[in-house]
Amino acid sequence: MEFVGEHLLAGKVGNFFVIFSFCAALLAAISYFFATQKNDADWKTLGRISFLAHGVGILGIISTLFFMILNQYFEYYYVWQHSSTELPLRYIFSCFWEGQEGSFLLWAFWHMVIGVVFLFIRNKWEAPVLSIFGLVQAFLMSMLLGVYFFEYRLGSNPFTALLREHPDFSDIPLFTNPNYLENLDGRGLNPLLQNYWMTIHPPTLFLGFASTLLPFALAISGLWTKQYKEWLKTAIPWTFFSIFILAIGILMGGAWAYEALSFGGFWAWDPVENASLVPWLTLVGAGHLMIVEQRRGGVMKSLLFLTFLTFILVLYSSFLTRSGVLGDASVHAFTDLGMSGQLLLYLLTFVAISIFIFVLRYKHLPSSEKEEELWSREFWMFIGALVLFISSFQITISTSIPVINKIFGSDLAPPVDAIEHYNSWQVPFVIVILLLMGFSQFFNYKKTEFKKFFGKIFTALLISAGLAVAIGLSMQMFNPFHLFMLFAALFAAVANLDYLIRVMKGKIRFSGASISHAGFGIMMLGALLSMGKQEIISNNTSSYDVTMLGENYDNQESILLMKDDTLQMGDYLVSYVGKEKEGVNIKYNINYYTKNDKGELTKEFTLKPQVQLNDRMGNVPEPDTRHFLFKDIYTHVTWAVLEEKKDDEVEKAETQNLHVGDTVFLKRAILIVDSLKQASPIKYEELMPDDIAVEVALTLWDFDTKAHKMSPVFVLRDSSKVFSIPSINEDLGISISFDRIYPNNGSIDLTFIEKKSEQKEFIVMQAVLFPYINLLWLGCLIMSIGIIISIRNSIRIFKK
Amino acid sequence: MKKTHIVGIAIIALAIAAIIGTLSDSSTYENFDVAFENPNHEFHVVGTLNKEKPTIYDPKNNPNEFIFYMLDKKNVEKKVILHKTKPQDFERSEQIVIIGKASGEDFHAEQILMKCPSKYNDGSGEFKTPEEHNEQNLSS
Numbered sequence: 001m002e003f004v005g006e007h008l009l010a011g012k013v014g015n016f017f018v019i020f021s022f023c024a025a026l027l028a029a030i031s032y033f034f035a036t037q038k039n040d041a042d043w044k045t046l047g048r049i050s051f052l053a054h055g056v057g058i059l060g061i062i063s064t065l066f067f068m069i070l071n072q073y074f075e076y077y078y079v080w081q082h083s084s085t086e087l088p089l090r091y092i093f094s095c096f097w098e099g100q101e102g103s104f105l106l107w108a109f110w111h112m113v114i115g116v117v118f119l120f121i122r123n124k125w126e127a128p129v130l131s132i133f134g135l136v137q138a139f140l141m142s143m144l145l146g147v148y149f150f151e152y153r154l155g156s157n158p159f160t161a162l163l164r165e166h167p168d169f170s171d172i173p174l175f176t177n178p179n180y181l182e183n184l185d186g187r188g189l190n191p192l193l194q195n196y197w198m199t200i201h202p203p204t205l206f207l208g209f210a211s212t213l214l215p216f217a218l219a220i221s222g223l224w225t226k227q228y229k230e231w232l233k234t235a236i237p238w239t240f241f242s243i244f245i246l247a248i249g250i251l252m253g254g255a256w257a258y259e260a261l262s263f264g265g266f267w268a269w270d271p272v273e274n275a276s277l278v279p280w281l282t283l284v285g286a287g288h289l290m291i292v293e294q295r296r297g298g299v300m301k302s303l304l305f306l307t308f309l310t311f312i313l314v315l316y317s318s319f320l321t322r323s324g325v326l327g328d329a330s331v332h333a334f335t336d337l338g339m340s341g342q343l344l345l346y347l348l349t350f351v352a353i354s355i356f357i358f359v360l361r362y363k364h365l366p367s368s369e370k371e372e373e374l375w376s377r378e379f380w381m382f383i384g385a386l387v388l389f390i391s392s393f394q395i396t397i398s399t400s401i402p403v404i405n406k407i408f409g410s411d412l413a414p415p416v417d418a419i420e421h422y423n424s425w426q427v428p429f430v431i432v433i434l435l436l437m438g439f440s441q442f443f444n445y446k447k448t449e450f451k452k453f454f455g456k457i458f459t460a461l462l463i464s465a466g467l468a469v470a471i472g473l474s475m476q477m478f479n480p481f482h483l484f485m486l487f488a489a490l491f492a493a494v495a496n497l498d499y500l501i502r503v504m505k506g507k508i509r510f511s512g513a514s515i516s517h518a519g520f521g522i523m524m525l526g527a528l529l530s531m532g533k534q535e536i537i538s539n540n541t542s543s544y545d546v547t548m549l550g551e552n553y554d555n556q557e558s559i560l561l562m563k564d565d566t567l568q569m570g571d572y573l574v575s576y577v578g579k580e581k582e583g584v585n586i587k588y589n590i591n592y593y594t595k596n597d598k599g600e601l602t603k604e605f606t607l608k609p610q611v612q613l614n615d616r617m618g619n620v621p622e623p624d625t626r627h628f629l630f631k632d633i634y635t636h637v638t639w640a641v642l643e644e645k646k647d648d649e650v651e652k653a654e655t656q657n658l659h660v661g662d663t664v665f666l667k668r669a670i671l672i673v674d675s676l677k678q679a680s681p682i683k684y685e686e687l688m689p690d691d692i693a694v695e696v697a698l699t700l701w702d703f704d705t706k707a708h709k710m711s712p713v714f715v716l717r718d719s720s721k722v723f724s725i726p727s728i729n730e731d732l733g734i735s736i737s738f739d740r741i742y743p744n745n746g747s748i749d750l751t752f753i754e755k756k757s758e759q760k761e762f763i764v765m766q767a768v769l770f771p772y773i774n775l776l777w778l779g780c781l782i783m784s785i786g787i788i789i790s791i792r793n794s795i796r797i798f799k800k
Numbered sequence: 801m802k803k804t805h806i807v808g809i810a811i812i813a814l815a816i817a818a819i820i821g822t823l824s825d826s827s828t829y830e831n832f833d834v835a836f837e838n839p840n841h842e843f844h845v846v847g848t849l850n851k852e853k854p855t856i857y858d859p860k861n862n863p864n865e866f867i868f869y870m871l872d873k874k875n876v877e878k879k880v881i882l883h884k885t886k887p888q889d890f891e892r893s894e895q896i897v898i899i900g901k902a903s904g905e906d907f908h909a910e911q912i913l914m915k916c917p918s919k920y921n922d923g924s925g926e927f928k929t930p931e932e933h934n935e936q937n938l939s940s
Binding site for chain 1: 803807811814815818819821822823825826827828829842843844857859860863864884885886888889899910911
């Protein structure tokens with residue numbers, strides 16, 4: 001069938017660019033390879049041209065894809081899947097990298113940018129480094145090829161037409177119309193990802209991942225060209241740049257989780273989070289060993305190992321998150337795009353290259369035969385790097401349980417309490433790291449006299465111990481690990497500040513290490529206080545008894561809030577005052593009040609946690625947080641009735657025989673029969689002059705002890721026709737009719753019809769108080785400033 | 801013996817400890833039969849919601865208790881008491897993983913994971929019948 005209005009040219013252009021940039025990357029890899037091997041200028045020129053051509057190709061792919069998304073070409077699978085006519089323009093970037101293909105492009109884009117920058121600074125390592133870049137890029141481009149080799153599809157092409165990707169759709173009536181495009185709209189961007197975090201987090205994180213390639217490529221180049229140490233000069237500033245960007249990317253993910261997802265904190269040891277943290281840990285280790293190697297030497301093997309490992313772990317993390325292997329283990333259940341084989345090949349190729357070149361050059365690697373000095377800075381930096389390695393090893397093993405299951409056919413499940421599991425390992429590691437950060441600044445390179453050292457460090461030890469005791473007592477921290485970490489974090493911050501002031505005398509140029517280590521200490525202090533002393537304030541204040549629940553189950557973390565009721569919660573009184581709908585979000589307005597001595601309520605603030613009606617992932621709660629300088633109040637709706645209940649659902653009518661003075665227990669009130677009297681025709685329009693009408697006065701006490709009056713009427717018309725004028729009370733959801741009078745004993749029959757559903761609306765919500773979480777962000781800022789200073793300083797050394 | 805050797809041995813010891821620690825902390829995926837043979841031990845049980853039976857959630861009585869009936873992979877049905885808020889959109893889940901202990905006739909779950917479509921989902925599973933697909937696209 002011929003379809004009308006399909007823009008097939010755009011797809012062809014896009015496809016051309018994919019193939020072009022793939023071939024150019026391969027050519028760059030090969031040309032630069034020979035340029036390195038033969039030290040030949042012509043090969044190098046060819047490599048240069050092909051790498052730049054590859055760059056043009058990537059820009060071409062990206063522009064074409066943007067063009068297609070902007071113009072809403074839903075005949076293309078990628079555009080159809082991630083965009084829609086309703087998508088606001090500001091989310092166009094999010095839409096671009098929502099899918100795997102887009103995120104591969106983002107990754108490849110950053111590699112390309114770094115490669116081109118490296119090319120233009122005319123570094124002497126250009127040829128070998130860009131040869132490796134070319135190979136990496138060829139692998140990444142192959143992920144976009146979408147070419148079939150017999151039955152196996154290589155890559156997933158973002159320029160595939162919808163009907164080609166889904167031939168099964170051709171049976172759908174929509175597509176039997178040649179003019180189907182007029183009726184077709186895209187599936188749209190997942191509402192959960194429609195926020196600014198999705199615009200800034202992925203490019204930062206992928207720049208971080210991409211920047212790990214340069215230290216890796218430089219290390220390989222050093223071994224390849226047998227210049228075992230020279231590459232360090234170039235590698236150090238780039239490595240710390242990578243550490244900086246990756247740290248920002250990871251923390252941004254944490255901030256996103258904290259602000260907009262209901263993880264209940266900024267770090268949940270989720271496999272996806274772990275996958276980004278682990279390479280950072282090894283990279284930090286590698287960066288520090290580079291400094292040690294340059295100053296003194298003797299750690300080349302460990303340094304190479306960690307540098308190689310970092311890049312391999314980046315590839316491994318991409319394999320974990322994209323291949324679907326995480327399956328049941330992660331809350332994010334990823335689906336396989338059928339590329340796990342290809343991803344694995346990419347990973348294993350670079351593992352093989354690393355091992356091959358390491359083994360090949362092992363004998364020639366510089367090493368030191370002399371005994372390490374125990375009281376030297378480099379020895380403890382080395383220990384620190386090893387602790388980082390062990391820490392990343394533990395996280396990797398635990399995160400890889402699904403992979404272990406795949407390989408060994410075992411049936412292990414992840415630890416029941418993942419956060420507890422990781423913390424029990426990582427808290428001791430971080431304590432060691434923090435202590436090392438504090439101590440090692442005061443060691444000299446090469447050799448330190450112990451007594452002198454102790455004299456210098458004593459002040460910092462004393463101050464931080466004092467602070468730790470004060471904070472521990474005032475915050476009632478009793479967990480020994482927490483207390484120890486509190487001391488260690490304070491010590492790292494205090495010792496480094498002390499070093500900065502007393503030893504460096506505030507010389508900013510060389511103070512990068514002190515500032516960044518102090519920042520890390522403050523960051524860990526914030527993490528410890530906010531997570532360790534977080535307080536779920538939404539428990540046990542509801543008027544409903546929870547003690548009967550019994551033994552072990554005391555995770556009463558949510559409370560029920562009836563609309564307009566006010567409950568005590570922590571230091572606040574909270575009230576759910578109503579909801580409003582905004583697009584796909586339902587916002588629940590919750591007022592927080594404080595009470596003064598006189599018992600008067602003052603409204604402090606309103607939080608609007610929301611539930612997103614997300615037809616792709618199910619309904620997602622999104623928290624709202626009130627930030628104070630020293631604490632955050634975090635609130636999220638854990639359950640709410642989303643669909644409006646029909647009001648006319650009623651219980652079965654029930655008739656009771658009653659006397660004046662009797663009491664009846666109803667669902668929402670207690671009823672008392674007050675008196676019987678003749679009904680006045682003036683009051684009831686339905687009555688005719690000759691009717692005999694009796695009215696019964698009823699008082700209903702609701703559970704707020706408010707009285708409601710009701711008066712159903714019994715009518716006898718023309719001595720034969722009997723009926724009732726029922727009385728209805730909307731507030732109580734009840735209708736009462738007066739059916740019969742028994743003259744012999746004076747009793748009457750009343751029929752009650754009660755509404756089934758409670759009229760009153762309610763939500764179940766959770767509120768958590770995170771103390772001092774701002775220390776975490778402050779520490780992050782200080783650490784960033786410190787790293788930037790270090791990078792500037794190392795570039796200065798490098799230029800000398 | 802050089803200090804680096806001592807350090808190396810310590811590292812290997814820690815690495816082995818980490819592996820053993822992870823293995824001992826890790827739970828196992830089991831079916832209800834095993835969980836009920838070993839009451840008061842924690843297990844992960846994978847299964848599906850029995851949609852024929854009602855789910856009970858009465859937040860007014862207790863917002864932190866939710867009861868449903870689950871079929872494990874061997875199609876054994878048990879009553880599950882989740883000591884948490886009912887997950888929003890629970891009925892839509894295709895697969896459930898519950899984490900907790902068997903006690904008496906019931907399984908007491910402390911945590912629940914539901915399999916739901918994710919951001920990396922290719923979405924093809926969403927349109928099971930052409931009609932549904934059609935509706936979805938034409939409605940907007």
